[in-house]
Amino acid sequence: MGKLKTLQIIKTFPRNIHIMVASEALCALAMGMFFFLQILYYDFIGLSAEAIGTIFSLGSLFTLTGFFVGPFIKILGRKRILCIGLLICAIGVGFHMGFRAMIILMFGQILINIGTCLINVTELQLLYSYTIGKKECCAYSYKYSVNLIAGAVGALIAGNITGIEYFARIGYKKLFILAAIILIVTSTIRCFLLPKDITNVAENEEVKKSMRETIECLKSDKQIRLFSMLLFINAIGFSGVAPYNNLILKNYFGLGNNVISYITFSLTILSMFGLILMPGIIERMGVKKFNLTVFIIAIISCLMLAVVSNNELFILFLVIRGISVGLIIYSLDSLMMSNIAIEHRDIFASLKMLSNGFSVAIGNFLGGTILNNLGYRYNYLYGFIILICGTIFFYLKVRIYMKSTTINRSCSCNFKARHIEYKK
Structure with missing residues (x-):
């Protein structure tokens, strides 16, 4: 009965939430595949653990981008920023497809971190904006459960896909293009199937104002x-x-x-x-x-x-x-x-x-x-x-x-x- 009730609750969600969650599954599948293969690929091409740490470290610094995104949401809208983030991630993943130079892989990782950051600061609030009847917790759990399962399936696919003769022959780094294509498809689905953003003109010096309020609160x-x-x-x-x-x-x-x-x-x-x-x-x-x-x-x-x-x-x-x-x-x-x-x-x-x-x-x-x-x-x-x-x-x-x-x-x-x- 519990499962039937859960299905009934899911059916009551608006169409936009189902689009968000279905596309979330695609995104999590792609990133699950990529993140599983990424460090193994770095090792495969001969990068040391220290070099791998440097790539991840510099990429992580660019998650600070999210600190400055808030004011721009009013100008561009959450959906647009979310779709841009997915495309940036796809480009970053694509840089891993045909290159071995550390500097290029580092640039790809930076793009992935920036894109992921744009996704994180907009996705959840966009999901909440589509909920009705104060069901935010339900929508979040629906999304999060699908994300975890799809990410796990992505890792499972990535770990076993080289058992297929064609993929084993071309090398698993070529599988990165599959992840990039899925991310582009996800961005396209969200861009054309979700409602149009409501945007406003941002107030003057809003970025400075946001930073000033944060510093004052921290003090x-x-x-x-x-x-x-x-x-x-x-x-x-x-x-x-x-x-x-x-x-x-x-x-x-x-x-x-x-x-x-x-x-x-x-x-x-x-x-x-x-x-x-x-x-x-x-x-x-x-x-x-x-x-x-x-x-x-x-x-x-x-x-x-x-x-x-x-x-x-x-x-x-x-x-x-x-x-x-x-x-x-x-x-x-x-x-x-x-x-x-x-x-x-x-x-x-x-x-x-x-x-x-x-x-x-x-x-x-x-x-x-x-x-x-x-x-x-x-x-x-x-x-x-x-x-x-x-x-x-x-x-x-x-x-x-x-x-x-x-x-x-x-x-x-x-x-x-x-x-x-x-x-x-």
């Missing part, structure tokens, strides 16, 4: 400063480990692309179930116990990854770490946003993008340098140390600003388990 609001610092610590740790997992599995444990794709698929699906169950667990355990438990699991699993050599044990702890880190990111994101005044949430979202841009760039570079010079065990040891720092900072500095929690049950649909609101 005056200690809570936002602490939240931003916690995000910085966590992101600098996660980004020094996660991008290199597939490379480690291939080079240090001798696994093939197909096996790695099965691991990626399993991790994604299990993470999705973890996110679905998380609100109910928080309701029973409370925020403090839940976050402490998840942090401890992530810390222990990261330490074990630095110690174990057995393939099966390594994969087990890798999956456990991936799920726990995903829960940390989602839980803290919901927790922080719910504890910030409504009028400051847009500012915090901008600061979060700014913080992530710098921290991910630093983490990517450190992770590549560590892997290249010290070996993979030190990557996970690095992640272990940063996780401990993040846990200590959370419980000594941030926790006192958090409210106790209840789960918001105001929405009666089956997706409500994803919508968390923290109250006194």
